[in-house]
Amino acid sequence: MRAFPNTDERINKPDGVILLALAAALFCLPSASRSQEQQQPGVFSDKQLRQAVELRDLALSSADAFRHVASLTMEVGPRLAGTSGDKAAVAWALATMHELGLQNVRAEDVTVSHWERGTIEVGITMPYPQPLAATALGGSIGTPTDGIEAPIIRVADLDELSATPDNEVAGKIVFFDRRMQASKDGDDYTETVKARRDGPAKAAAKGAIAVIIRSVGTSSARLPHTGRTRYDDAIRQIPAAAISNPDADMLAMQLAGGEAVTVKMNMSARYLEDERSANVIGEIRGASRPDEIVILAAHLDSWDLGTGAIDDAAGIGIVLETAAQIIRSGRKPARTIRILLAADEEFGLSGAKAYADRHMAELHSHVVGMEADFGDGKVWRISTLFPDDRLEIATAIHAPLESLGIELGDNKTGSGADISEFKKLGMPVISLGQDGTDYFDYHHTASDTLDKVNPENLRQVVAAFVTATWLAASGDVDFGFREPEEETEE
Numbered sequence: 001m002r003a004f005p006n007t008d009e010r011i012n013k014p015d016g017v018i019l020l021a022l023a024a025a026l027f028c029l030p031s032a033s034r035s036q037e038q039q040q041p042g043v044f045s046d047k048q049l050r051q052a053v054e055l056r057d058l059a060l061s062s063a064d065a066f067r068h069v070a071s072l073t074m075e076v077g078p079r080l081a082g083t084s085g086d087k088a089a090v091a092w093a094l095a096t097m098h099e100l101g102l103q104n105v106r107a108e109d110v111t112v113s114h115w116e117r118g119t120i121e122v123g124i125t126m127p128y129p130q131p132l133a134a135t136a137l138g139g140s141i142g143t144p145t146d147g148i149e150a151p152i153i154r155v156a157d158l159d160e161l162s163a164t165p166d167n168e169v170a171g172k173i174v175f176f177d178r179r180m181q182a183s184k185d186g187d188d189y190t191e192t193v194k195a196r197r198d199g200p201a202k203a204a205a206k207g208a209i210a211v212i213i214r215s216v217g218t219s220s221a222r223l224p225h226t227g228r229t230r231y232d233d234a235i236r237q238i239p240a241a242a243i244s245n246p247d248a249d250m251l252a253m254q255l256a257g258g259e260a261v262t263v264k265m266n267m268s269a270r271y272l273e274d275e276r277s278a279n280v281i282g283e284i285r286g287a288s289r290p291d292e293i294v295i296l297a298a299h300l301d302s303w304d305l306g307t308g309a310i311d312d313a314a315g316i317g318i319v320l321e322t323a324a325q326i327i328r329s330g331r332k333p334a335r336t337i338r339i340l341l342a343a344d345e346e347f348g349l350s351g352a353k354a355y356a357d358r359h360m361a362e363l364h365s366h367v368v369g370m371e372a373d374f375g376d377g378k379v380w381r382i383s384t385l386f387p388d389d390r391l392e393i394a395t396a397i398h399a400p401l402e403s404l405g406i407e408l409g410d411n412k413t414g415s416g417a418d419i420s421e422f423k424k425l426g427m428p429v430i431s432l433g434q435d436g437t438d439y440f441d442y443h444h445t446a447s448d449t450l451d452k453v454n455p456e457n458l459r460q461v462v463a464a465f466v467t468a469t470w471l472a473a474s475g476d477v478d479f480g481f482r483e484p485e486e487e488t489e490e
């Protein structure tokens with residue numbers, strides 16, 4: 001950890017003074033008694049905006065989220081829920097928060113599943129034998145020790161599966177073959193991931209004996225993409241694995257030849273006893289409204305194949321450095337800024353659920369929530385989930401973000417897994433959407449490592465987070481609260 005530079009002389013005072021004078025000229029003429037600190041109708045004061053801009057510019061030149069990412073990925077590495085890496089990550093987070101000067105630093109217990117990936121061998125046995133680069137889907141059971149060998153049937157997605165007669169599926173391995181398309185907001189993930197999440201349960205219901213999916217990722221590397229699958233308690237569990245895109249191409253090509261294709265799978269994945277993990281929390285206590293909380297979340301756990309650098313050490317680095325920048329500035333927010341490093345996002349969101357259970361009495365004290373869980377790409381869009389009559393707040397937060405190349409999105413953001421429980425109950429959300437064009441080349445694969453993280457990008461991301469966080473926390477802007485969302489069956 002490097003010593004923090006003295007930031008005072010780096011704050012751009014002259015601009016601030018000019019801004020203040022300009023604002024005074026613009027706003028104070030009609031009423032000479034109006035205080036500079038006073039709210040403009042509905043939104044932010046000149047002082048808040050000036051401070052946000054100063055913090056933004058300081059972050060752009062000095063924020064170092066990368067050091068946290070490097071530290072977590074090197075000192076801890078993979079940290080799948082329930083493993084020793086997971087426990088080491090909790091200890092790392094506590095120590096790092098103390099070091100950065102956060103207050104009320106604590107670990108709150110979370111019970112997590114402990115699943116072990118084990119070994120895997122998957123290969124085509126007919127008509128043209130070839131090994132396939134495969135990995136177990138998270139939560140999958142293993143095969144019998146001798147493995148299973150069966151004919152394979154290809155479907156594009158869940159819709160095609162449900163349109164296929166049961167007798168064509170029974171006794172076979174189902175191959176879900178939908179290719180994910182890359183995009184800035186990664187929106188095709190939502191559609192493609194359905195087969196990973198529900199495919200094994202739905203295929204089992206039709207009598208399938210195992211599932212193989214094309215990786216839910218955009219990489220052409222021979223690295224399969226893992227991720228959680230979800231069995232249905234009422235239906236027999238079957239083993240499930242992902243194969244890399246080039247291996248899926250090979251399998252699809254053999255199937256297209258028209259001959260029967262058989263595949264052999266041998267997997268030793270299994271569940272162990274539940275384990276204890278923790279959400280790690282630290283705060284910058286609010287000076288005048290300490291009971292009002294602006295929450296910034298990221299998740300501490302990761303998949304086991306890589307070192308969890310983009311998912312989600314990058315997010316951990318972003319939220320920790322956002323707090324560090326504000327602490328370093330010496331400024332005290334009015335509201336409490338709470339950093340939540342959540343346990344077990346990947347394997348069932350038990351950290352997010354435990355946080356909501358434990359803090360339910362504080363639900364309405366959560367003024368607004370933000371999350372960083374989309375890698376190292378620059379922020380290109382701010383979207384929100386505000387009450388419909390508070391959209392002027394989104395416009396006001398966007399204004400100082402525009403110079404960072406950030407556009408104003410809609411009021412329908414769906415992101416925020418680590419804050420999802422309170423989001424469902426109506427907590428307003430700000431989503432700083434990062435460019436995820438190459439995110440799914442690495443996400444959940446063995447290639448999720450530190451070299452994929454760009455320190456320069458992270459400076460821009462922290463600048464955006466610091467700006468939005470300061471505006472939300474430094475005054476008394478009323479974000480309101482949304483209606484609780486309808487329960488939907490995902």
Ligand SMILES: [Zn+2]
Nearest residue numbers: 311312345373
């Ligand atoms: Zn993540």
